[in-house]
Amino acid sequence: MDEAAFLDSYDPDRFERPSLAVDLILTSVVNGAPAVLLHRRRDHPFAGSWALPGGFVGIGESLDDAARRVLVDKAQMDGAYLEQLYTFGAVERDPRMRIVSTAYFALLPAERFMTAAALALAQIDRPEDGTATASIAGEPVPLAFDHAAMLDLAIRRLRGKLDWSPVAFALLPERFTLRALQDVHEAILGRPLNKPAFRRRLIDSGRIAATGERETGASFRPAELYRHVGQG
Amino acid sequence: MDEAAFLDSYDPDRFERPSLAVDLILTSVVNGAPAVLLHRRRDHPFAGSWALPGGFVGIGESLDDAARRVLVDKAQMDGAYLEQLYTFGAVERDPRMRIVSTAYFALLPAERFMTAAALALAQIDRPEDGTATASIAGEPVPLAFDHAAMLDLAIRRLRGKLDWSPVAFALLPERFTLRALQDVHEAILGRPLNKPAFRRRLIDSGRIAATGERETGASFRPAELYRHVGQG
Numbered sequence: 476m477d478e479a480a481f482l483d484s485y486d487p488d489r490f491e492r493p494s495l496a497v498d499l500i501l502t503s504v505v506n507g508a509p510a511v512l513l514h515r516r517r518d519h520p521f522a523g524s525w526a527l528p529g530g531f532v533g534i535g536e537s538l539d540d541a542a543r544r545v546l547v548d549k550a551q552m553d554g555a556y557l558e559q560l561y562t563f564g565a566v567e568r569d570p571r572m573r574i575v576s577t578a579y580f581a582l583l584p585a586e587r588f589m590t591a592a593a594l595a596l597a598q599i600d601r602p603e604d605g606t607a608t609a610s611i612a613g614e615p616v617p618l619a620f621d622h623a624a625m626l627d628l629a630i631r632r633l634r635g636k637l638d639w640s641p642v643a644f645a646l647l648p649e650r651f652t653l654r655a656l657q658d659v660h661e662a663i664l665g666r667p668l669n670k671p672a673f674r675r676r677l678i679d680s681g682r683i684a685a686t687g688e689r690e691t692g693a694s695f696r697p698a699e700l701y702r703h704v705g706q707g
Numbered sequence: 708m709d710e711a712a713f714l715d716s717y718d719p720d721r722f723e724r725p726s727l728a729v730d731l732i733l734t735s736v737v738n739g740a741p742a743v744l745l746h747r748r749r750d751h752p753f754a755g756s757w758a759l760p761g762g763f764v765g766i767g768e769s770l771d772d773a774a775r776r777v778l779v780d781k782a783q784m785d786g787a788y789l790e791q792l793y794t795f796g797a798v799e800r801d802p803r804m805r806i807v808s809t810a811y812f813a814l815l816p817a818e819r820f821m822t823a824a825a826l827a828l829a830q831i832d833r834p835e836d837g838t839a840t841a842s843i844a845g846e847p848v849p850l851a852f853d854h855a856a857m858l859d860l861a862i863r864r865l866r867g868k869l870d871w872s873p874v875a876f877a878l879l880p881e882r883f884t885l886r887a888l889q890d891v892h893e894a895i896l897g898r899p900l901n902k903p904a905f906r907r908r909l910i911d912s913g914r915i916a917a918t919g920e921r922e923t924g925a926s927f928r929p930a931e932l933y934r935h936v937g938q939g
Contacts, residue, residue, distance in 0.1 A: 481751035538796025564770025
């Protein structure tokens with residue numbers, strides 16, 4: 476049998492297969508804290524719980540395309556920095572049926588984040604020694620499925636990548652002050668950083684460049700604006 | 708139709724779903740070069756090409772369990788350091804049908820690696836600016852599916868993690884010489900390292916400790932044996 480004949484006779488339905496979904500961790504830093512967009516589930520399972528926006532992967536759709544589609548359809552957003560985070564494949568993670576989910580994070584500057592009106596803004600709370608939880612207006616909200624584990628991994632991944640990848644810059648507008656950059660680092664790391672050491676390190680890294688412009692607005696002494704340059 | 712109505716009428720079997728597989732990048736450093744275990748495909752598709760060992764994910768099996776099962780069934784190995792690498796979800800990656808594959812790497816010391824008799828040992832070749840390829844006894848071998856991309860990502864991930872994760876130690880026996888540790892680093896990075904600087908950095912890192920023992924064998928001046936300690 477040649478390959479064409481083999482493919483013609485191949486029966487993909489011989490085995491039961493899991494369903495495949497994507498879930499999005501739409502993250503930004505808002506008011507000095509890591510934040511995520513959630514929607515409240517009206518239906519079973521987990522009715523009343525909050526959940527990450529997600530959807531099933533179509534038969535003719537790549538994983539990345541599915542993530543982009545969910546971003547547009549459920550968050551009415553486009554053009555975020557999207558990155559595959561991890562595939563969650565525990566057998567009992569969804570009570571409906573076997574569903575394996577590939578989690579993506581989508582990083583956005585706070586300003587763009589606020590336009591996702593269909594979803595609610597939650598703060599990500601991550602005690603040093605536990606799993607991440609979320610709260611809305613100070614009230615902890617219960618998360619559906621294994622979405623707390625997804626949030627937790629997203630924060631850990633962001634912490635791990637902060638110093639050598641452009642994730643911090645994906646959370647900021649194109650031009651930003653050093654104070655705003657430090658705020659993002661501190662929010663992700665969950666601890667304060669020494670201001671002179673942070674500024675020296677970032678400027679010495681060659682990853683940012685001064686634009687020669689200054690912020691506009693109410694500031695008494697407007698700070699200089701920087702932009703991200705180079706690979707990292 | 709609002710979301711509630713949509714979910715009420717939702718039939719999980721209404722949509723065709725992708726199949727889900729795992730593929731293993733069984734990696735070690737052998738004779739100073741990164742190596743991977745491959746099998747030659749006898750059947751279509753890609754008959755005659757070399758491929759990573761893999762298999763479909765069972766309906767009642769977690770992704771991690773599927774990876775462990777493939778490790779035992781196809782490589783006759785157990786107890787490797789297994790880590791999920793990435794989920795490959797391009798639509799046309801398998802000509803049989805839509806198959807999404809979660810790649811895992813399995814890291815092993817060279818000694819244990821040699822016992823996987825069912826598979827062939829291939830060297831991973833990675834030109835600085837291209838995709839990884841594999842060769843057996845110096846001859847390049849064609850890889851099935853997107854397995855060259857999986858190999859390439861595995862090497863890039865190992866490079867990225869070398870300095871802060873225990874991956875290098877997973878590629879070594881429990882007790883190792885500083886020369887062997889440097890060999891592993893050089894093989895993964897694909898470039899030589901300065902010996903005194905490497906030794907100072909590793910010893911200062913607190914990640915290794917001298918055992919007080921020395922290697923046995925033919926060496927004229929047997930080197931001291933170290934072991935991995937701590938989190939990294």
